[in-house]
Each structure stands twice: as structure tokens, then as C-alpha cells.
Amino acid sequence: MNVHMYCDEDDATLCAKACSGCEQAFTALFHRHYHAVHAFAFRVCLDVGGAEDITQEAFIKAARSLPTFRRQASFKWWLYRIAMNATHDWCRKKIRENQAASELASAASASESEHVANLEPVRAALASLPDEMRHAVVLIYYEGMNHAEAARILGCAETTVSWRIFRAKHKLKTLLTENEGSHE
Amino acid sequence: MKGAMNNRSLKENLKRLKVPAPDPTACERILHRSLTALRHAGNAGEAPEQTERGPIFWRWAVVVCVLGTVFLALWPDGRPVLPDDGLAAWRMTFRQMEILFPDRLNAVIEQDGDVEVDLAAESAIPSEQPVLVEFSRGPHVLRVLSYSGRRVCVNLDGRNTCFEALVTGDGKVILEGDDFLWVSQSPIPQAGYRVEAHSLNPAS
Numbered sequence: 001m002n003v004h005m006y007c008d009e010d011d012a013t014l015c016a017k018a019c020s021g022c023e024q025a026f027t028a029l030f031h032r033h034y035h036a037v038h039a040f041a042f043r044v045c046l047d048v049g050g051a052e053d054i055t056q057e058a059f060i061k062a063a064r065s066l067p068t069f070r071r072q073a074s075f076k077w078w079l080y081r082i083a084m085n086a087t088h089d090w091c092r093k094k095i096r097e098n099q100a101a102s103e104l105a106s107a108a109s110a111s112e113s114e115h116v117a118n119l120e121p122v123r124a125a126l127a128s129l130p131d132e133m134r135h136a137v138v139l140i141y142y143e144g145m146n147h148a149e150a151a152r153i154l155g156c157a158e159t160t161v162s163w164r165i166f167r168a169k170h171k172l173k174t175l176l177t178e179n180e181g182s183h184e
Numbered sequence: 185m186k187g188a189m190n191n192r193s194l195k196e197n198l199k200r201l202k203v204p205a206p207d208p209t210a211c212e213r214i215l216h217r218s219l220t221a222l223r224h225a226g227n228a229g230e231a232p233e234q235t236e237r238g239p240i241f242w243r244w245a246v247v248v249c250v251l252g253t254v255f256l257a258l259w260p261d262g263r264p265v266l267p268d269d270g271l272a273a274w275r276m277t278f279r280q281m282e283i284l285f286p287d288r289l290n291a292v293i294e295q296d297g298d299v300e301v302d303l304a305a306e307s308a309i310p311s312e313q314p315v316l317v318e319f320s321r322g323p324h325v326l327r328v329l330s331y332s333g334r335r336v337c338v339n340l341d342g343r344n345t346c347f348e349a350l351v352t353g354d355g356k357v358i359l360e361g362d363d364f365l366w367v368s369q370s371p372i373p374q375a376g377y378r379v380e381a382h383s384l385n386p387a388s
Contacts, residue, residue: 018222021222021223021226023219023222023223026218026219026222027215027219030214030215030218034206034211034214034215035206038203038206039203042203042204043201043203048204051204051206052206052207052210052214055206055210055214056210056213056214056217056218059214059215059217059218060214060217060218060221061221062218063218063219063221063222063225064221064222064224064225065225066222066225067225120200120201120202121197121200122197122198122200122201123201123202125197126198126201137198140333141195141198142198145308146308146309146311146331146333146334147311147313147331147332147333147334148308148309148310148311148312148313148331148333149308149309152309157353158311158312158313158332158333158351159313159332159351159352159353160353161333162313162332162333162350162351162352163350163352163353165333165350166350166358166360169191169194169360172194172197172198173189173194176189176193176194176197177189180189
């Protein structure tokens with residue numbers, strides 16, 4: 001499959017061609033955004049397997065929903081919105097699995113906190129944030145969105161994003177400062 | 185225990201998060217499954233029409249002409265550009281600037297009659313939470329019209345002061361600087377300047 005001829009075309013053109021069933025165009029879109037969506041998914045869920053699941057779900061849903069994509073929106077942000085929804089589904093699934101596991105093993109919470117403690121400091125700090133705060137941090141700090149854009153992706157009010165970011169920054173600063181202090 | 189971390193250090197720390205490289209076999213598998221989904225989706229949707237975009241030069245030329253006209257109309261006798269009669273007037277001013285710079289306006293900074301427009305390099309989804317921040321000391325007033333969550337840098341007595349104004353759910357404004365936090369409930373002066381901040385959203 002020769003996708004190199006599509007490298008110079010913008011997302012909108014590739015979307016239009018993919019909508020018409022052009023698999024090379026979709027493949028070009030896939031390769032253009034795959035690593036970014038994977039990195040986004042990893043930062044949101046902080047789990048290697050989860051990032052793969054979310055990335056897969058996002059691209060499959062995007063392929064299915066491509067005919068409904070409105071060209072006024074950026075394809076990238078549209079894809080991220082799908083990925084964020086896939087993340088919510090993954091998180092819910094994870095919570096259910098953890099609840100089931102904790103019923104089997106009473107030591108689950110202890111092993112969970114041990115797991116968090118063994119992560120690299122930034123990852124551990126992000127992991128300790130509530131999901132909705134971490135999602136906002138990823139969109140603002142890693143994806144470079146403004147609060148209005150993040151609010152669209154997260155499906156909440158801008159003020160909610162602002163507040164989550166404010167709280168998250170305070171918490172992250174405290175955790176990372178403590179971590180720096182403990183290593184000195 | 186070290187002092188509190190500032191925003192710059194926080195950003196540097198966040199950049200240290202390592203993202204593991206994706207599994208190459210997973211990439212192929214996901215592509216294959218996505219293409220299968222694309223085939224099943226079929227050609228249900230017609231390809232939307234391309235949006236015609238005029239040359240950037242002409243778009244900017246029109247913007248500059250309109251901007252010049254508005255500034256001349258508002259500034260006939262050397263008065264400061266921005267009106268000074270309440271939040272409604274500021275709201276209107278900001279809306280006019282938004283029309284001139286759709287999706288690119290980051291902030292309007294007015295200091296002692298000089299106006300500076302801070303534009304984003306790329307267009308972004310416009311915010312629905314405009315804010316007005318005033319720094320005043322004696323006759324000197326520096327006003328910032330921006331949006332909740334945008335980082336704005338101003339010069340206060342030769343010192344570059346950067347902050348984000350955050351509108352809370354109840355319409356209050358918090359200013360979060362690199363090394364200060366200002367809340368309307370306890371308005372502590374910054375660098376000797378009295379600070380006031382208001383949401384320009386009529387709903388708040």
C-alpha cells in the first residue's frame with residue numbers, strides 16, 4: 001500500500017478521501033496521528049496496556065464514525081475527543097476490575113499504593129490525581145490546549161477545567177516538592 | 185523542606201514523564217482492525233465540501249484596515265482607547281476585538297493609554313470566559329482583558345509578571361502567578377499595585 005503519496009496532503013483532504021473509502025488516505029491519517037494518540041492515551045491512563053487498548057478503540061471508532069465527522073472541526077481534536085471517550089470507558093472497566101480484585105484480595109489497596117510508590121516521581125504524582133484532574137492536566141500541559149478547547153474535549157464547562165487545573169497544579173507541586181526533598 | 189514549586193518548575197517536571205514506545209506489532213494490528221471498521225462503515229457519508237480559504241494576505245489586510253478604522257473612531261482626540269464606564273463597556277470592547285481577531289485573541293493590555301494586542305500564533309477555540317484584570321498605583325493603571333486560563337505577561341515596574349486568571353464556578357476570579365496567588369476575597373497588592381479582577385461573563 002503506497003501511502004507516501006498522501007504525506008503532503010492535509011488532514012481535511014485525507015478525511016474526505018477516507019470517507020470515500022480510500023484506505024491509503026486513512027492509513028496516512030493513522031500513521032500521522034498514531035504516536036500522538038498513543039502518547040496521549042498513555043499520559044491519561046498511565047498504563048502501557050491501557051494506552052494500547054485506548055489507541056485501538058479510538059482509531060476503530062474514528063474509522064466507523066468518519067462519515068459523521070464535520071469538517072469545521074479539526075480532525076486531530078475530533079480524534080482526541082474519541083480517544084478521551086475511550087479513556088473514560090477504559091477507566092470504568094479498570095475500576096470494575098479493581099473492585100472485583102479487591103473483593104478477592106484484601107491486600108489490594110496496599111499493593112496498589114506500593115505500585116504507585118514504585119513509579120517514576122512524575123508518573124506517581126500524576127497517578128495520584130483524580131482521573132478528571134489528570135485528564136485536564138494532560139490536555140493543557142501535554143497537548144497544549146487552552147481551557148476552552150479542553151472543556152470541549154472533556155465535555156464540561158471552562159470554569160470546571162480552570163478549577164481542576166488549579167487544584168491539580170497545587171497537588172502536583174506539593175507532591176513533586178516533597179519528592180525532591182526526600183531525595184536530598 | 186524546600187519552598188513551593190513554581191509553575192515553570194512544574195512544567196519542567198511534567199516534561200520528564202517518559203512515554204514508552206508503542207509496540208510495533210500493535211500498530212499493525214490496530215491499523216488492520218481500523219481499516220476493517222472503515223470498510224464496514226462503507227461510503228455512508230459523502231465527503232464534505234472543501235472550505236474555500238482566501239489568501240492569508242488579504243484576510244490580514246482586511247483585519248488591519250478594520251482595526252485601524254475602529255481605533256481611529258475610538259481615539260479621536262488622544263483619549264485612551266478603552267472606555268472606562270463599567271464592565272459592560274469592557275465586555276463590548278473585548279467582543280469587538282474578538283471580531284477583529286477571531287479565534288486568535290489572547291489578551292488586550294492597556295497601560296496609560298498604550299494598547300497592546302496579544303495574538304495567538306495559531307487559531308484556537310474561543311473561550312467563553314473573558315476576564316478583566318486591573319493593576320493600579322496612583323495615576324498608573326494597567327488593564328488586561330483576557331480569558332480564563334490564558335497565560336498573560338505584563339511589565340510591572342520593569343519586572344515581567346506572568347499570571348493566569350481563572351474564573352471560578354461562582355464567577356470569582358483567581359490570579360495565579362509564578363510566585364503569587366491572588367484571590368478576590370483577600371486582595372493582596374502585587375509589586376505595590378492594587379489589583380482588581382472581574383469576570384466579564386454577563387452570566388456570572
